[in-house]
Amino acid sequence: MTDFAAIILAAGKGTRMKSDLHKVLHPIAGKPMLMHLLDEFEQLGPRRTVIVVGDKREQVDAALTGRNVATALQDPQHGTAHAALQARAALEGFSGHILVAFGDVPMVRADTVRRLTDTLASGAKVAVLGFRPDDALAYGRIIADDDGTVRKMVEYKDASDEERACKLCNSGLIVAHSDDMWPLLDAVGNDNAQGEYYLPDVATGAIARGDTVKVVECEAGEVAGINSRAELAAAEAQWQDFKRQEAMEGGATLRAPETVFFSWDTKIGRDVLVEPNVVFGPGVEIADGAHIKAFSHIEGATIGRDAEVGPFARLRPGAVMEEGSFIGNFVEMKKATLGPGAKASHLSYIGDATVGANANIGAGTITCNYDGYFKYQTTIGERAFIGSNSALIAPVTIGDDAIVAAGSAVSRDVGAGDLRMVRGEQLVKQGWADRFHDAMKKKKAATAKNKG
Structure with a gap:
């Protein structure tokens, strides 16, 4: 040539x-x-x-x-x-x-x-x-x-x-x-x-x-030349139509193609199901059989075979979901790896973390990875169970098969197979609520009478 x-x-x-x-x-x-x-x-x-x-x-x-x-x-x-x-x-x-x-x-x-x-x-x-x-x-x-x-x-x-x-x-x-x-x-x-x-x-x-x-x-x-914002939008629409067609010809299912937006470098495998209103930013790779549910935003992430995302999930750069892992609604991942079969079903933030195979992250759990100056790592072992509304204060390691009780704020390592419960002692004052309500009702009635 x-x-x-x-x-x-x-x-x-x-x-x-x-x-x-x-x-x-x-x-x-x-x-x-x-x-x-x-x-x-x-x-x-x-x-x-x-x-x-x-x-x-x-x-x-x-x-x-x-x-x-x-x-x-x-x-x-x-x-x-x-x-x-x-x-x-x-x-x-x-x-x-x-x-x-x-x-x-x-x-x-x-x-x-x-x-x-x-x-x-x-x-x-x-x-x-x-x-x-x-x-x-x-x-x-x-x-x-x-x-x-x-x-x-x-x-x-x-x-x-x-x-x-x-x-x-x-x-x-x-x-x-x-x-x-x-x-x-x-x-x-x-x-x-x-x-x-x-x-x-x-x-x-x-x-x-x-x-x-x-x-x-x-x-x-x-x-087609691009000289205005409207022509830029038309070019974007043209490119997206081409990419959607390419994805479907490659074996992916787009349930509502016109609502799915790809990046220039999105890689998507066979038998992937993408539900409506999903946005892919740069640097995304999706393996065969993954399921991306509606209203998810994914950028700089790797999604393994048969993994499940969303709905309403956010994967930020460095997020890795290994085979069969799952994140649900309102879960955010950043620079973290979710091992095979691990799951975080809802309302969690997993950042600068490694989560072992088949671990379970309860609702409301967060990895506290930043002290205002530096980022720190959280490591969660295989089959570990993190109870709802827990805060894992990095750097911290949760061992294999360990359990963190709901509502715990964990700042020290938890050994394999251990239970860690970090809560204030519950104090019960019998009848206190009834007496409080009675006093408030009387006060409110007196105030209303004086105004009348």
Whole structure:
């Protein structure tokens, strides 16, 4: 395969987003749209990738830390062809196919780019990506033969009625070999109302000099641009629909798919049942046969085979539920492991803890893991029973088969098989309540009489 490089244009101000965050850093499924594009293109093994930046450059540079990606500055900004030219220095010495794409068009697939580059291998000098939207609106048109040979590319405002009737629209993405791309970009002029240098003129220039230009088509959703919050929401909905379908095709059951929200990296096994209104944040892995009940929020957690979560449960980063374990309604876990068959059925907080196999955590139990300065570990042994409304004050270890009586505040280790009961002595004053009620009733009656 010919070497491949990508230029991604991200220099625009994104004013329609009305945000202090750079447009291409707004997330879809928890990951910035620019990173969606970079990760997709990574499948193509690019020799080099250059992001053309402008406004809020420092935000993009910071987001790219650790990635093998260069940035190039476009300042001032004179159009998309001018922006692509700013990447030339970063691509000096590169010989191969160059794709020019857009940071705010994040759904482009690696397979689509392969089809574009394959078109060059078949003899075309330039390949452009087209699509057929339900409503062509004011998109530029691509006039092409049945075999995909492009005869003309025309902006909507310059198109005749016959050309506007054509439904094949220009996405803006373009591929050419470096030997052709740079001369064609250099030749682009700015004789237009805006006085800017436009990328589609690369294809127009190639046609003018007698080169073959081909169009490759894709679905409209793949090249949907994001310029506003509403378009961002539409992209999120599109991505979620795709992920839901992928999950169900992989063997998971989503009882109400439209109410389940995945993260970009959610991994979900076969025979998993997800009930309505479940949200997955980043870093979640769900093994086969798990059951996620309604209204649960899960992030940074690993859920084992046949484990059960919820309803109304919260798993925070570092939560691990091993095979057959269970947490119920209003249970929160953070940086804790629930061993095989262990359960916390309701109203508990388990943080910085290890819970052994088949242990039982009673309602209202909390691990007191933080003293205002440091976090401490709680260890609960296998088959241990923690009674309701107990406070385990870390660092503390509860041994195998131990029992903590309900209402205990445990600050020292409990040995295996021991019972620990930490309660104040119960004091009973016989008849005290009756005497109290009588006195209060008389007082209330006297007060009412005086007021009358």
